[in-house]
Amino acid sequence: MLRLAQNYKYFFLVSAVLSLASITFLALWGLKLGIDFRGGTLLEVRFENQVQAGRLEGALREINAGEFLVQSTENGGFLVKIAALAPGALQELKQSLADSLGDFSEERSESVGPIIGKELLKRAYLQVVLVAAAIILYIAYAFRRVAKSSKNNALSSWKLGTATVIALIHDLLITLGVFALLGRFFGVEVDSLFVTALLTILGFSVHDTIVVFDRIRENLQNHPHKEFSALVNYSVNQTLSRSINTSSTLVFVLLAMMLFGGSSTFFFIGAILVGVISGTYSSIFIASPILILWQSKK
Amino acid sequence: MARLAGIILLAAFAALVVFDSLGFAGLDKKFPYRLGLDLSGGAHLVYEGDLSNIPDDDKKDAMSSVRDVIERRVNAFGVAEPIVQLSGERRMIVELAGIGNIDDAINEIGLTPFLEFRVEDPDLPPEDEAAAPANPQFIPSGLSGQHLRKADIVFDPQSNQPQITLDFTSEGRDRFAEITRGNVGRVVAIFLDGEVISAPVVQQEIKSGQAVISGNFTVEDAKTLARRLNAGALPVPIQLIQQQTVGPSLGVSSIEKSFTAGIIGLAAVGIFMLIHYRGRGVVAVLALLVYAILNLAIFKLIPVTLTLAGIAGFILSIGMAVDANILIFERITEEKRAGKSPAKSFREGFARAWAAIRDSNFSSLLTVFILGYFGTSLIKGFAVTLGIGIVLSMFTAITVSKTFMELTLIRRRPE
Numbered sequence: 001m002l003r004l005a006q007n008y009k010y011f012f013l014v015s016a017v018l019s020l021a022s023i024t025f026l027a028l029w030g031l032k033l034g035i036d037f038r039g040g041t042l043l044e045v046r047f048e049n050q051v052q053a054g055r056l057e058g059a060l061r062e063i064n065a066g067e068f069l070v071q072s073t074e075n076g077g078f079l080v081k082i083a084a085l086a087p088g089a090l091q092e093l094k095q096s097l098a099d100s101l102g103d104f105s106e107e108r109s110e111s112v113g114p115i116i117g118k119e120l121l122k123r124a125y126l127q128v129v130l131v132a133a134a135i136i137l138y139i140a141y142a143f144r145r146v147a148k149s150s151k152n153n154a155l156s157s158w159k160l161g162t163a164t165v166i167a168l169i170h171d172l173l174i175t176l177g178v179f180a181l182l183g184r185f186f187g188v189e190v191d192s193l194f195v196t197a198l199l200t201i202l203g204f205s206v207h208d209t210i211v212v213f214d215r216i217r218e219n220l221q222n223h224p225h226k227e228f229s230a231l232v233n234y235s236v237n238q239t240l241s242r243s244i245n246t247s248s249t250l251v252f253v254l255l256a257m258m259l260f261g262g263s264s265t266f267f268f269i270g271a272i273l274v275g276v277i278s279g280t281y282s283s284i285f286i287a288s289p290i291l292i293l294w295q296s297k298k
Numbered sequence: 299m300a301r302l303a304g305i306i307l308l309a310a311f312a313a314l315v316v317f318d319s320l321g322f323a324g325l326d327k328k329f330p331y332r333l334g335l336d337l338s339g340g341a342h343l344v345y346e347g348d349l350s351n352i353p354d355d356d357k358k359d360a361m362s363s364v365r366d367v368i369e370r371r372v373n374a375f376g377v378a379e380p381i382v383q384l385s386g387e388r389r390m391i392v393e394l395a396g397i398g399n400i401d402d403a404i405n406e407i408g409l410t411p412f413l414e415f416r417v418e419d420p421d422l423p424p425e426d427e428a429a430a431p432a433n434p435q436f437i438p439s440g441l442s443g444q445h446l447r448k449a450d451i452v453f454d455p456q457s458n459q460p461q462i463t464l465d466f467t468s469e470g471r472d473r474f475a476e477i478t479r480g481n482v483g484r485v486v487a488i489f490l491d492g493e494v495i496s497a498p499v500v501q502q503e504i505k506s507g508q509a510v511i512s513g514n515f516t517v518e519d520a521k522t523l524a525r526r527l528n529a530g531a532l533p534v535p536i537q538l539i540q541q542q543t544v545g546p547s548l549g550v551s552s553i554e555k556s557f558t559a560g561i562i563g564l565a566a567v568g569i570f571m572l573i574h575y576r577g578r579g580v581v582a583v584l585a586l587l588v589y590a591i592l593n594l595a596i597f598k599l600i601p602v603t604l605t606l607a608g609i610a611g612f613i614l615s616i617g618m619a620v621d622a623n624i625l626i627f628e629r630i631t632e633e634k635r636a637g638k639s640p641a642k643s644f645r646e647g648f649a650r651a652w653a654a655i656r657d658s659n660f661s662s663l664l665t666v667f668i669l670g671y672f673g674t675s676l677i678k679g680f681a682v683t684l685g686i687g688i689v690l691s692m693f694t695a696i697t698v699s700k701t702f703m704e705l706t707l708i709r710r711r712p713e
Contacts, residue, residue, distance in 0.1 A: 044548075087538040091405055107548045113539035116344070123672060131668050138664055142657050196607060196669075196677050200614060200684075203665040207618070207658040211625065214654040242621075242628040245574065249567045249624070250617040256563035257613060262555035264336075265606055272614070 001237050004289050005229040011285035015170055022177020025184070031176065032183030034191035037121045039114035041085035043094070044107040046077035051101050053078065059100045063093065074263075077107060087111040124195040131199060132168065135206050136161040139213075146217050155220070155228075155295060163290040164209045167282035171205045172198060174278045175271055182267075193268040201275025204250075208243065208283040215239050216291070229292040236288050247280040301701050309588045312595035329598035334605030334679060337553050339546030340395040341404065342675075345536045347388050351438045352534060357387065360533045363444030365390055367530035368407055374529065375403045390536070391675075400543065408538070411523075413443035413531035414489045415474075415509075417481050436487050439477050443531030445470025449524045454512065460520035462511040462527070471507025479503040490523075492535060556609045563613060564590065567620055575627055581706065582623040585699040589619050593690055602686070608679035615687020618662065622695040626651040626703075644707055648700060655695060659688050 004011075035042050053070050056078055060068050071079040085093060090111045098104065139161040146157050175198065182188035215235040223231060254273045258266055318328050335342050347364055349357050361384055369382040372392065380403075381393040392407065394400050416436035448465040466474055477486060478500050487497040488511055496511045515523070568586065572579040593612065597604060629651040633643030663685060670681035 087541045088408070090541055091401065091408070094401070105545060105547070106543060107545045109541065109543045111541040113537075115346075116540050120674065123674070127668060127672050127677075130672065131665050134664050134668060135661055138661050142660070192674060192676050193607060196610075196673075196680050199665060199669055199677070200680075203662045206661045206665075207621075210658040210661055211654045214657055218650065218653070238632065239628075242624055245570075245624045245628070246617075246621040249570055249620045252566035252570060253563035253613060253617055256566055257556075257559040257610070259559075260555060260562055261559035262552055264552060265556075265610060268607075268610065 002233070002240065002284070004233045004236060004285075005292055008285075008289035008292070011289065015282070015286055018177070019170060019173050022173045022180070025177045025180035029180050029184040031180055032187065032189045033117075033121075034189035034194075035081070035110060035112050035117075036191045037117045037124075038083075039112050039117040041080075041082045041087070041090055041093075041109070041111040043080045043082075043090070043109045044073060044077060045080070045097070045104040046075065046107060047101060047104040049102045051078075055101065056080070056097075059097060062100070063096050065093065073107075085111065087113055120192060124192075127195070127199060128172070128202070131202050132165055135168070135202075136165055139164055139206075139210070142210075143213065143217055146220060155291070159291065159294055160213050163287045163294070164206055164213070166290060167209050167279075167287040168202055168205045170282045170286055171201055171275050171278040175201055175275045178274050179267075179271065188267055193265070194271055197268050197271035197275070200272050201279060204272075204276055205279035205282065208246075208279050209287045211242065212236060212239050212283050212288055216288075228295045232288050232292050236284055240284070243280055243284060247276060250276050301697065302705070305588065305698055305701055309591060312588075312591045315595040315598055316591055329601065331598055332601040332603045333549075333553075334603050334608065335393060335395060335542070335549075336544050336606050337549045337604060338395055339544050339549040340393065341400045341541065341543040343392040343394075343404065343407070343538060343542075344385075344540035345390045345392065345407075346539045347390065347534045347536050349388055349534055353440075356440065360442075360444065361388065361390065363533050364536060367410060367443065367532055368392060370530050371406055371410060372403060375406055404541070409526065410529070410536075411443065411526045411531045412489075412491050412533075412535045413446060413527065414533070415439045415441040415477065416487045416489055417477060418484050436485075436489075439473075439486070441466075441470060441473045441477060442533035444533040445473060446527060446531050449527035451517075451520050451524050452510075459512065460515045460517050462515070462520055462524055464509045464511065464527070466507040466509070468507070471505070474507060474509065475503055475505045552606055556606065556613075560609070560613055564616065567616070571620070571623070577706065578627050578703070581699060581702040582620070582627070584702055585623060585694055586616070586619060588698045589690060589694045590616070592694070593687060596686055596690070597683070602682055603679065604683070605676065605679040607676050608683040611680040611682070611684035612687055615684050615691060618659065618688055619691035619694065622651075622655045622659075622691055623699055625654055626695065626699060641707055644703060648703075652696070655692060659692055662688050 053072060057068075057070050060070070060080070060082075065082050066084040068083070069081040071081075073079050082093075090109060094106070136158075140157045143157040143160050146155050146160065179188060179190055179194065183190070212235065215238055216232055219226070219231050219235050226234075251273065254269050254276065257269045258273065261269060315329055345364075345368075347361055349360065352360050365382055365384055368390065369380070372380040372382060372394065379395055381391070381395075383391050385391050394403055417439045419435040419437045445466050446464055447467045447470070450463045450465070452461050452463055453459065454461050481500050482502060483500065485497050485499050487494050488509070489495070495513050498510075498512070564586070568579075568583045571582045571586075575582060593615070596602070597612075602608070626648055630643050630647030633647040633650075634640065636643075638646065666681045666685040666688065669677050670685065673681060
């Protein structure tokens, strides 16, 4: 049996260290933005003739493509990233590459103008803020009867909402920190899919916290005179096997998707995986102890 | 029992849809999956119209005319099922699916001429009368590519030079008459792709709805220009601001990989449920199968456009569906531990688990709704499949899982 009221300091310490590390990484290195946010062009090609990376780089310099990066891909092709190439110029670039190096098949390409990138980034922030606000409101509404049922000490449903959002910010921070680290040392970029992953984490984190709070609500109704911290502790332990089982099945699914789902969604699924693990931890070890602390202060 | 029959019928129907086996029922209709460009291969292009010179009232008109012109061009190019749609006030999205000719089609869109008639700016009279004709200030006249009906080549009977005649639509004819009436003795310039190609001085009002471009064309140039104009001319310049293409082979390998990942993920969940929950695990696995088949059938029937992000949303929703079953099972176990009879612990366990399932899924639906409303098309694809999955998971939890569990109770009752 977990003893939250006694041990919460250790749990908070773990989270505080991880969150601070994440904030430090973000402040030091930031996230490495993908071309959807930064603007630029990405082109994955496979040449019909044998072409060395050096020749491709030479050809790109000759065209004056500006700052670029050439990477070999697993299937013998190349991934070319060009920072300043506008979408309109992509067709021309492909033509000149074909002229100097021979025909190639285009596996994929993506070209984003700088205006769109800024817009997408703005929209991504907006979405995260909106979802967080909507969740506080929803929880305050869904748990509105809690306040009446706890006779010894009024537990406002706004506190539940706020605790949920603290847990959620914790999960987002850690995921962002992991990607700041990955970006710094492995060049992993964040793109629109990453924002989708963040929003999914948001949803899952809340999903998990609600399941625990739901049990607290029920126990408050059935045992109105029990001491609050014991009651929260009891509720968390009751939902513990569900939390662990659900998270493990999700982790199975996500691992399968990471290992077999191909490279295009690898980091997308990876981000969700980090968030799911953090979300399970925070609903048990962060959100619930916060309630205990909050109630005991008054 | 009626509920069980209903579930079996529903699942059977869904299975027929999923496996394209409606043929035996005399319904030869097939419902294929609709694949997004990242899976089928194709190009996603976003253009932005420059509306800075267009009065507010005409903006909508100008953009829909842009759409019509581009749609005609793309259709003529023989790309299968192109999608051309406006997005927001100034944007146009062009989606070209499948293989072949995509590069050519993109180039062709880029060649669409932007035709505009401009008049001298009455507020800015040229200061130096002598220099005026060489460098007058022009402003848009409201007559542009969208009013063009047809372009033809004719030869000037005197000089034998090729000229191009422009035939206007009825609205264009009225506007042209108005413009010429108000500008007798002044220059009306014809701009093509932002450059003056002809700047005649208006002699008198022209009511016929015909204008002549008499640049110094070679016959070849004139022919090319007439062909370009006849394929449609734009009322405003457009600029490609985003382009995404996926080759067909990458799409196919993405489908295969997500399919494998989905099957392996499902199998892993099934094995976990069977080991951990034994007999009830069978119920969960059956419920999950019904859930997956219903979901796929809905994807086909609506149809939902499936993308990589969309498939991720679907697989994630499987996680939510499993969670519903786990919540129910754990709760029933607890009630039993409290010493209640199997039937009672089932009833109460189910009812209590439902509150948690409902509240947690509603908050997820809220997230999905915001994503679907404010998201980009990629995020929308994810939101749609996740949303359908969440609603279905609640549905299968209260119908399928519940009914199957009741069955196991009936069987046990004689013990």
